Amino acid sequence: VFKYYNFFVSSFAEFLNVFDYKVNPYTLDIILPVGISFYTFHGISYIVDIYNRRIKSENNFIDYAVFVSFFPLLVAGPIERATHLLPQIKKGRIFDYTHATNGLRQILWGLFKKIVIADSCAYYVNEIFSNSENYNGSTLVLGAVLFAIQIYCDFSGYSDIAIGTARLFGIELLRNFAFPYFSRDIAEFWRRWHISLSSWFRDYVYIPLGGSKGSLQNKIRNTMIIFLLSGLWHGANWTFIFWGALNALYFLPLLLLKTNRNALDVVAQGKYLPSLRDAVKMGLTFSLTLIAWIFFRSESLGHAFQYIRGVFSTSFFSIPDFPGAHKAVILALFILLLFSIEWIGREGHYALAKFNAVASRPTRWMFYYFIILIIFVWGGEQQQFIYFQF
Amino acid sequence: VKKFIISFILFIAPLILLSYFTDRFISANLKKSTTYTGGEFTVWNDILESHINSEILIYGSSRAWIHFDPNILSAKFGKKVYNVGIDGHNFWLQYLRHLLILKNDVKPKYIIVSLDIFTLEKVKELYNPDQFLPYMNSDPLFEEYLKSYKGYTWIDFHMPLMRYRGRSSSILHAFTLSMNSTLQEAGRVNGYQGMNKEWNSDLENAQKK
Numbered sequence: 001v002f003k004y005y006n007f008f009v010s011s012f013a014e015f016l017n018v019f020d021y022k023v024n025p026y027t028l029d030i031i032l033p034v035g036i037s038f039y040t041f042h043g044i045s046y047i048v049d050i051y052n053r054r055i056k057s058e059n060n061f062i063d064y065a066v067f068v069s070f071f072p073l074l075v076a077g078p079i080e081r082a083t084h085l086l087p088q089i090k091k092g093r094i095f096d097y098t099h100a101t102n103g104l105r106q107i108l109w110g111l112f113k114k115i116v117i118a119d120s121c122a123y124y125v126n127e128i129f130s131n132s133e134n135y136n137g138s139t140l141v142l143g144a145v146l147f148a149i150q151i152y153c154d155f156s157g158y159s160d161i162a163i164g165t166a167r168l169f170g171i172e173l174l175r176n177f178a179f180p181y182f183s184r185d186i187a188e189f190w191r192r193w194h195i196s197l198s199s200w201f202r203d204y205v206y207i208p209l210g211g212s213k214g215s216l217q218n219k220i221r222n223t224m225i226i227f228l229l230s231g232l233w234h235g236a237n238w239t240f241i242f243w244g245a246l247n248a249l250y251f252l253p254l255l256l257l258k259t260n261r262n263a264l265d266v267v268a269q270g271k272y273l274p275s276l277r278d279a280v281k282m283g284l285t286f287s288l289t290l291i292a293w294i295f296f297r298s299e300s301l302g303h304a305f306q307y308i309r310g311v312f313s314t315s316f317f318s319i320p321d322f323p324g325a326h327k328a329v330i331l332a333l334f335i336l337l338l339f340s341i342e343w344i345g346r347e348g349h350y351a352l353a354k355f356n357a358v359a360s361r362p363t364r365w366m367f368y369y370f371i372i373l374i375i376f377v378w379g380g381e382q383q384q385f386i387y388f389q390f
Numbered sequence: 391v392k393k394f395i396i397s398f399i400l401f402i403a404p405l406i407l408l409s410y411f412t413d414r415f416i417s418a419n420l421k422k423s424t425t426y427t428g429g430e431f432t433v434w435n436d437i438l439e440s441h442i443n444s445e446i447l448i449y450g451s452s453r454a455w456i457h458f459d460p461n462i463l464s465a466k467f468g469k470k471v472y473n474v475g476i477d478g479h480n481f482w483l484q485y486l487r488h489l490l491i492l493k494n495d496v497k498p499k500y501i502i503v504s505l506d507i508f509t510l511e512k513v514k515e516l517y518n519p520d521q522f523l524p525y526m527n528s529d530p531l532f533e534e535y536l537k538s539y540k541g542y543t544w545i546d547f548h549m550p551l552m553r554y555r556g557r558s559s560s561i562l563h564a565f566t567l568s569m570n571s572t573l574q575e576a577g578r579v580n581g582y583q584g585m586n587k588e589w590n591s592d593l594e595n596a597q598k599k
Binding site: 095097100101330365368369372375376377378379 | 391393394397401404405551554555556557558561
């Protein structure tokens with residue numbers, strides 16, 4: 001009711017309009033409760049896990065309330081499971097120096113991603129997407145690339161801050177991102193992007209529906225259902241549903257050819273650089289996600305198609321031109337720094353997870369001061385977290 | 391816990407110390423700018439350093455700043471004139487300048503106020519916010535009059551360096567000025583800056599339409 005009622009009644013009215021039935025639907029004008037998606041998912045997982053006898057029902061209301069509304073993850077996840085979080089809440093927690101410093105390090109990295117990268121990208125993304133009809137193809141490509149980076153840094157930055165904050169309280173939250181833009185195919189991308197949501201849909205929708213077992217028809221149906229649901233979860237707009245459907249279309253060939261579990265390891269494990277084959281695969285996967293992100297970011301399907309038409313035009317080969325282009329050079333340097341550090345740290349839980357083991361204290365502290373300086377001087381104009389709206 | 395607190399203090403202490411001195415350094419150099427933020431620093435410096443010292447003051451927005459030449463008025467009235475018009479701002483921050491003048495300078499004998507339809511229209515956004523940066527913790531009046539705008543928060547007025555966060559242009563400008571501040575273009579004189587502009591054809595085009 002809170003999130004989808006208006007969308008469904010308006011869409012139904014528009015559908016009837018096609019047959020010349022004029023309907024003036026009654027829509028609701030109510031405030032969406034903070035974090036409704038997240039505590040709904042927490043509540044569902046709790047009930048289903050009790051039904052499946054994975055956990056016992058919780059008798060302590062306070063413990064249950066903390067599980068459902070634990071403050072770091074209330075507004076944008078990660079989506080937790082009762083089987084994972086409730087035992088930690090019930091267990092006594094002892095302050096751990098290594099955990100706490102690790103948490104602070106992850107918070108710092110999250111702040112860098114959010115304040116320096118995501119908020120700076122937002123300025124260019126908003127300008128290019130709002131006036132997409134005025135820009136040449138190469139600028140539109142750049143706008144899509146910047147949005148891909150913005151949404152990654154905005155959401156994974158929040159997750160880092162949330163996970164780091166929880167760690168200060170002695171609680172380990174589920175991992176939400178695992179360097180998704182280093183994925184070699186779409187299946188790997190979805191194992192690395194918004195992990196807590198993907199695994200939630202896998203465990204509570206996909207597997208109960210039969211998963212990848214059964215007939216070909218069932219496999220296709222189940223895959224389409226989880227991707228469409230995932231799209232709809234993001235918001236009551238056809239653009240999100242189309243985004244989900246497009247990802248399903250990317251995913252289905254891998255599932256049908258049984259190659260969806262080919263890339264289970266970390267890319268170029270133990271090496272400095274990826275092989276040419278892996279680099280090409282990563283580039284192709286990133287390009288596919290870019291097209292999908294255009295639908296995600298656009299105001300309507302019409303806008304998205306107009307944007308894509310603009311990309312695939314002769315102006316694709318022109319030089320990008322947009323307001324503040326000279327300032328974007330500094331942003332490009334920070335993006336390079338971000339992906340360099342993420343590449344080096346890709347075998348850890350987050351980019352700086354193993355920093356403690358490879359660098360001495362003076363080196364680490366100098367690096368932290370450097371990151372704080374960058375956040376301080378080059379932080380973009382404050383933007384709300386994108387996933388707060390979902 | 392003890393080890394964590396000690397490490398945290400050891401980590402934070404140099405940052406706090408450094409932020410205090412960096413704040414002083416940036417503010418001191420930024421004040422030297424004659425052109426950045428439209429030359430408003432020159433006027434703020436004159437007000438806070440008691441250099442206004444004029445019998446006639448001109449108040450208003452940019453309409454005051456660019457329309458009233460203190461030299462012409464001085465020649466006409468035989469009294470020292472200063473233009474404290476503040477670009478993009480209306481009554482509230484014009485009044486802040488007035489209060490600061492009363493506090494730091496001799497009282498003027500005459501005040502000429504340039505009124506327009508926007509004079510009493512309060513806006514939420516703080517226009518040209520960087521002009522306040524070097525002075526925000528120099529007088530509590532700044533906080534009193536700026537806090538009603540969307541721009542700065544409590545922390546910006548009370549914590550060293552915090553108000554410079556995200557203001558890379560101002561910081562870089564201050565560092566540039568610290569190396570050489572003598573190569574700047576001429577700024578405002580008695581708050582006024584003459585501009586040599588030629589009439590374009592906009593009026594004729596409008597008349598034709």
